[in-house]
Amino acid sequence: MHGLEVTGIADFGTLDGMDEFLAAGDILGIRSVVGLQATVVVPSLADKVIGIPNEPGKVRFLAFGCVRMPDGAGEISRKMLQPAASGLDIDEASKLAMEVLGALPAVEWMDGMSEGESDARRYLQTMQTHGICAISVLPERNWNFIDPDEKNPKLRKLQELIEATRYFDIPIFIGREISGVGQPIADDLLVRELENYKEDFLHGARVVHGHTILSRYADFGYFSKAAEAYFDTQSKKNLFFSEVGMCLPPVKQRKRLADLRGRSDPKEILNILGLG
Secondary structure (H helix, E strand, O other): OOOOOEHHHHEOOOOOOOOHHHHHHHHHHHHHEEEEEEEEEOHHHOOOOOOOOOOOOOEEEEEEEOOOOOOOOHHHHHHHOOHHHOEEHHHHHHHHHHHHHOOEEEEEEEOOOOHHHHHHHHHHHHHHHHOEEEEEEEOOOHHHOOOOOHHHHHHHHHHHHHHHHHHHHHOOOOOOOOOOOOOOOOOOOOOOOOOHHHHHHHHHHHHHHHHHHHHHOOOOOOOOHHHHHHHHHHHHHHHHHHHOOOOOHHHHHHHHHHHHOOOOOOHHHHHHOOOO
């Protein structure tokens, strides 16, 4: 699809669309990723509004880069659908994402205007202590306003967040809420307000897609034992998965990756994908 780097869906409390969406991406030749959304509580910020207005301590959580329905998916879905007040906290959600779903634990940043999000570096540091390794943003919340008194403070907050993700080397990916016919399905990264962040957003999307490819075909996902053994820094890991994420491997390459399950290494993977 012209102009789209990576497509994705992130449904609330269900992975029912996962297989069909990934299969459609294969058929159409589109880089595709799948996520699972939930509402969770952050105990360390229980007294502060974070990412959900009027609900202190709660954020939108995303397990991104899901590729297969695990055993016990019904229980996972029930936990993810629980109201945050009933006990699912961010630490449990992160553990489920990494160990059961094999996905990247992420949170959705609202717009930086709440008390819990106001200091971008402190916000990211807190989220990292809870296992979060990526950030999701809906950029339109921070730039698409007519009134400059509303727009400019939010643009500054977006800039602060981007600078903080660069500092901590945390992938940031973007999306849109689509709730009606005729709404745009993607953000225009060439608008003046977003053009300086284009590469940050593309890098984040590619990291998730690279994880998706290697989880599906090589058992070499972002948190796999093999990946943990090879990369001694987060920066090296992110660069590798971002490079892989630029690819859309044909069937022949997928088969070669599958033949290496359990014994592949980054150099061999890059060679198979023609990136070595």
